[in-house]
Amino acid sequence: MSFAEQMMTRALQLAERGLYTTAPNPRVGCVIVKDGSIIGEGWHQRAGEAHAEVYALQAAGDKAQGAECYVTLEPCSHTGRTSPCADALINAGVKRVFVAMQDPNPLVSGQGIAKLKQAGIEVEVGILEQQAHDLNKGFCQRMRTGRPYITSKIAMSLDGRTAMASGESQWITGDMARQDVQKLRARSSAILTGIGTILADDPALTVRPEGDWYPQGQTVRQALRVVVDSQLKIPKHAKILADNHPVLVVTTRDNTLGDLAETITLVNDDGQVDLSALMAALAKREINEVMVEAGSVLNGALLQAGLIDELVIYMAPKLMGDGAKGLFHLPELQTMAQNIDLKIIDIRAIGRDWRICVIPEYSEES
16 A cells, blocks of 8 residues: 555545534545654534644644645535635645545536646545545435435345334344444434334434444434325324424325424325435435335335435344245336346444345346
């Protein structure tokens, strides 16, 4: 590993500290180096607060003159809630900037890099680019396609069942797997479920961190809970409506919930909730990552629509039998060409269970 890669790796480690707190902004880390030694570090901690470059420059002080900067995302060139980071680097007198990846926002992409070059600063782009992208896959996808990155979490038995025929599903997996799910919730901007899950399990879908993985001193950020409920069957006494955290109910009916939850109507040609329109609406709310915690019907509909980007499957060492419910409600597939292939990207043990991460590889016929 080259010295530049070592420094960018450190910047990525710093960026990851903002995994649960920076939304809707990207997670960014920055390292300032002079004469082969780190003289300043920083990461973006929360939207509206200083960016990574500002914290790193503050730590470096006057030593930043003539130094090198390693940053995981192109320094911003525009004034938002904070001033441009490109200007801060120019004013500090750094001589060279290494950028992992260009900003995917088409309105600003490349402008920060151009500003640095115009000021006579050497710029190198692309060091550990894929790692930087993966850290901000939701932000990147929202900027490039106009919809969030959608991850569906499913707990299943070894024989591929997610609930008993009665609907009972608590608890298939063990404590460590359920705490791992809390990490997925914490990094997500929205948690999507269906009315079937609400009626069967009455979940709260809140982030409840245990242990020391959530940043100390930071208020736990609760995701927007989104319920797909075409017939508006959600009980007014449901747990998800009983706290002060935001809820969005998506339906095909007129609102009868009053002030209990925000309600929007999105109807497709079949009279069902328009899931593609829902994702576009969430993107407009600056939702980067959506976590799906739902049953086979909603998961099947999302998969058929080509909207699931990643599946995180927790497989428990138990058997639930033929009568139990499967992972996806899909129409009968007639040919092998209609199958949805899955690319496995990670498998690891989480306590007594296994976590399998896969990416659907949609074909034209699926």
